[in-house]
Amino acid sequence: xxxxxxxxxxxxxxxxxxxxxxxxxxxxxxxxxxxxxxxxxxxxxxxxxxxxxxxxxxxxxxxxxxxxxxxx
Amino acid sequence: xxxxxxxxxxxxxxxxxxxxxxxxxxxxxxxxxxxxxxxxxxxxxxxxxxxxxxxxxxxxxxxxxxxxxxxxxxxxxxxxxxxxxxxxxxxxxxxxxxxxxxxxxxxxxxxxxxxxxxxxxxxxxxxxxxxxxxxxxxxxxxxxxxxxxxxxxxxxxxxxxxxxxxxxxxxxxxxxxxxxxxxxxxxxxxxxxxxxxxxxxx
Numbered sequence: 001x002x003x004x005x006x007x008x009x010x011x012x013x014x015x016x017x018x019x020x021x022x023x024x025x026x027x028x029x030x031x032x033x034x035x036x037x038x039x040x041x042x043x044x045x046x047x048x049x050x051x052x053x054x055x056x057x058x059x060x061x062x063x064x065x066x067x068x069x070x071x072x
Numbered sequence: 073x074x075x076x077x078x079x080x081x082x083x084x085x086x087x088x089x090x091x092x093x094x095x096x097x098x099x100x101x102x103x104x105x106x107x108x109x110x111x112x113x114x115x116x117x118x119x120x121x122x123x124x125x126x127x128x129x130x131x132x133x134x135x136x137x138x139x140x141x142x143x144x145x146x147x148x149x150x151x152x153x154x155x156x157x158x159x160x161x162x163x164x165x166x167x168x169x170x171x172x173x174x175x176x177x178x179x180x181x182x183x184x185x186x187x188x189x190x191x192x193x194x195x196x197x198x199x200x201x202x203x204x205x206x207x208x209x210x211x212x213x214x215x216x217x218x219x220x221x222x223x224x225x226x227x228x229x230x231x232x233x234x235x236x237x238x239x240x241x242x243x244x245x246x247x248x249x250x251x252x253x254x255x256x257x258x259x260x261x262x263x264x265x266x267x268x269x270x271x272x273x274x
Contacts, residue, residue: 042174056189060188
């Protein structure tokens with residue numbers, strides 16, 4: 001790798017960071033919430049409550065609204 | 073320099089999913105010998121292998137002097153999506169996604185939807201980027217076609233999850249409709265995951 005391609009590589013990585021962080025943070029947060037809730041259900045040997053379904057559906061609806069925001 | 077077409081077309085060792093699956097299997101076997109049971113299923117090994125394969129391809133493509141594609145927007149899209157998909161897949165497989173721990177059908181549908189939310193978050197981050205244009209494309213843009221496909225698959229996945237949720241929340245419903253709804257929902261979530269993966273490594 002030459003100095004020029006090294007600088008190019010570094011600049012590409014830096015320009016990607018904000019988008020990568022935003023995407024990964026959102027995904028990690030969703031996973032953390034989901035895994036924690038399911039683990040609690042398993043440890044308590046029960047199915048999701050109506051409130052838990054409702055919270056999950058609200059989170060899904062919010063994400064879907066953003067994905068389809070400018071859809072024709 | 074060699075111009076052998078077979079050699080030129082040959083897939084490098086790090087681009088082979090089989091190699092990665094074997095490496096992961098070897099690591100699991102060695103860990104088990106030392107008393108660490110990693111409890112990784114065949115599907116999870118395949119997912120981890122795809123993650124490493126994607127990561128290896130990404131590093132190689134970023135490090136190469138030659139552009140991968142001629143269109144600037146495609147190159148930028150590949151650059152943006154690959155790290156996100158790699159990290160999401162790694163988080164899914166290594167940190168433990170919700171569907172890995174679920175036991176009952178209702179827990180599994182809940183977990184599937186939680187995993188779907190994680191995929192949606194990555195899709196939303198991509199959708200939020202400015203759209204790519206043929207000329208003067210902004211850095212880190214999103215492809216209109218990919219966004220439309222994400223939305224179309226998302227509609228299908230959402231419908232499948234809603235049906236599965238209705239089924240598992242219906243008291244006294246039989247095993248057969250529950251299993252069918254779970255299989256459809258699981259396949260739909262997998263479809264969205266594969267779309268993200270495909271766009272990330274293209």
